[in-house]
Amino acid sequence: MSKNVIITGTSRGIGFELVKQFSEQGYQVLALSRNSKPVKDLQLQNVTAFAFDLSKKSDFNKVEAFMKKEWSQVDILINNAGAIVNKPFAETTLDDFEYVYRTNVFGVAEMTRVILPFMKSESHVLTISSMGGVQGSMKFPGLSAYSSSKGAVITLTELLAEEYKDSGICFNVLALGAVQTEMLEEAFPGFKVPTTPESMANYILDFAETGRKYYNGKLLQVSNSTP
Template sequence: MNIILTGASRGIGYSTALSLCKYSIQNLVLISRNADALKKLKAECNEINKEVNITIISGDLTVMTKKADLFYERLPFNQLDILINNAGYLVRKPFKEMTDADIIHMFDMNAVTPSIFVRMLLNYLMVSPSSHVVNIGSMAGFQGNSKLPGLSYYSASKAALASITECLAIEYKDTTVHFNCLALGAVQTEMLKEVFPEYKSAISSLEIGKYIAEFALNGHKYFNGRIIPVATSNP
């Protein structure tokens, strides 16, 4: 089993990596800009399971997706079984105060870059007998869910990611690749603390990391092209 996980340096991604290591996997590629955090994570993962070969790729995903050849050179495999597009970006501001840069970077990180990453890795995913792309969405972008003020473009960018997931599942339905999107509710992470300091979520990143790891490994047997709400409240 070969896995790529983006946004692994903290929060949900960090916890997902720790959970993935409890399973019998061969290769886990961890991506984010913070190389030191990834090194620490690698050591913790290998304490859990020394059999997992962990590759760190540190850098900005928005740049990495523009230099595909350099990225391929660093991959320790030719077949990818699971891609977890977890890295994301959130700016909370009133609509009128959102800058062009805020808007563009949110759409880039939350929808454009994850989809380009899928495109870059399609040939690797298609040679797996059964592969799974898990896009980490948000209840903020889940159709019909109550929306929160200040999250207009975050919600819209996560809705775009959800929609891309549905489209890819149709376009690649005759291949071995499955696509799903987990629309997460609030999870207690650094991101949540920075953006909603007044709010405390009852869900820890360790709990949700365990759920994402299990879903990434098994969810494609039961779902394809689904946007799955992972929340008990609205919003």
């Protein structure tokens, strides 16, 4: 029986690579992103992609309808999608904070809540955070909304692991350091790092499959550089 994985934020960067790699491993993949075209253009037989916005309540109904019709269970959920605003705190408005938190925190919480009824013992919810959200790590000006939102999902993961500890479902969070993605360019224009989206996706895939055996409610820092 094939395994099923849901990945958010799949139009570019790490999420796009995750779709390709999970597909190669024989998974049935549901790829969710505001722009579904890049994944659809891959024309992979075991991948379903449709437009999905974590900040829109109605879009979660589409996911739930798909689940009830097409899949009976989800083995892995990867909350990878993220929104970023990079500007001085004095210029960061309430709307900016709401925009970032709707995707990075509220969207992650709602996606997890919607998918949990379809998970079973040994399923794994893996959320992608950032080193900027880790307490005590180096912080950078301009990322007040983004980094604080990434801190919120770390605590959320710890809480869910405790609340669902008797279910056999595991919750973990990876705080990534710098990876050469479009989002890195938005946060640190011109900054270059050796870690590629392909190599990080490979690590995430391996952890998504095996990490639940050794970790639950844990934050792992996956970084070899600053930022």
